[in-house]
Amino acid sequence: MDQISRRNAMGSLAAGMAGVVAGTGTAAPAQASEGAPALAAFAGKHIPKPLRFDPAKLTGLSERLVRSHWENNYQGSVRALNMIEGRLAAALADKDYPAVAYGGLKREELHRTGSVVLHELYFDSLGGNGVAGGTIKTAIAAAFGSFEAWETEFRRTAMSLAGGSGWCILAWNTHMASLHNYWCWDHTNGPATGVPLIALDMYEHAFHMDYGAAAAKYVDAFMRNLDWEIVEKRFSAAVARI
Numbered sequence: 001m002d003q004i005s006r007r008n009a010m011g012s013l014a015a016g017m018a019g020v021v022a023g024t025g026t027a028a029p030a031q032a033s034e035g036a037p038a039l040a041a042f043a044g045k046h047i048p049k050p051l052r053f054d055p056a057k058l059t060g061l062s063e064r065l066v067r068s069h070w071e072n073n074y075q076g077s078v079r080a081l082n083m084i085e086g087r088l089a090a091a092l093a094d095k096d097y098p099a100v101a102y103g104g105l106k107r108e109e110l111h112r113t114g115s116v117v118l119h120e121l122y123f124d125s126l127g128g129n130g131v132a133g134g135t136i137k138t139a140i141a142a143a144f145g146s147f148e149a150w151e152t153e154f155r156r157t158a159m160s161l162a163g164g165s166g167w168c169i170l171a172w173n174t175h176m177a178s179l180h181n182y183w184c185w186d187h188t189n190g191p192a193t194g195v196p197l198i199a200l201d202m203y204e205h206a207f208h209m210d211y212g213a214a215a216a217k218y219v220d221a222f223m224r225n226l227d228w229e230i231v232e233k234r235f236s237a238a239v240a241r242i
Helices: 003-021 028-033 063-092 099-124 134-144 147-159 215-224 228-239
Strands: 167-173 178-184 194-201
Touching: 063 099, 099 194, 134 147, 134 178, 134 228, 147 167, 147 178, 147 194, 147 215, 167 228, 178 194, 194 228
Parallel strands: none
Antiparallel strands: 167 178, 167 194
């Protein structure tokens, strides 16, 4: 493929994604129906999960911030993933579809999938009182020397991303059978065989409306609202996979 064709292919993908960012890319089923097979892997039927808590009752995180984050950033990724899956289905049916353009779709599929999953983990873990307990607290203390040592390392990892991008994730690594705090630069990063237990969104959209550049205060607020019963359930399920 010559350079002009490569630029045209990538330009078409970029234009399509621009429509999603603007909130117009919602017609995934139509994309998939134009001569493409109906495949479960590219169904494009993801539905946003509702918040499991009252966003007006969080401590230190405003309802305005939480709703904006949930409605714009999270739901925007759900819409984008549906659109991308529809385009993948159509591309798969085209034997002449250029590999360079397909690679762009696959990268966007990975990016949007990560955004949807991590945002759902993030929102589902809020609404608690921030008090840890149970087997997860014991396991964390065993892995890091003490629960306090883990929290110090978790916060330090989060603050290393405070420039405005990424995720701080406590995960159970099923291959290593151990707990780790992972530094993830964007939605596509993540440890191999790592099962996220806590996903802390460090993108500016998660805190700037309330805290500006004071990311440490946002981390404080997140920890105060963390529902450790949810984390405990995730840990039990992750350990059971071994």
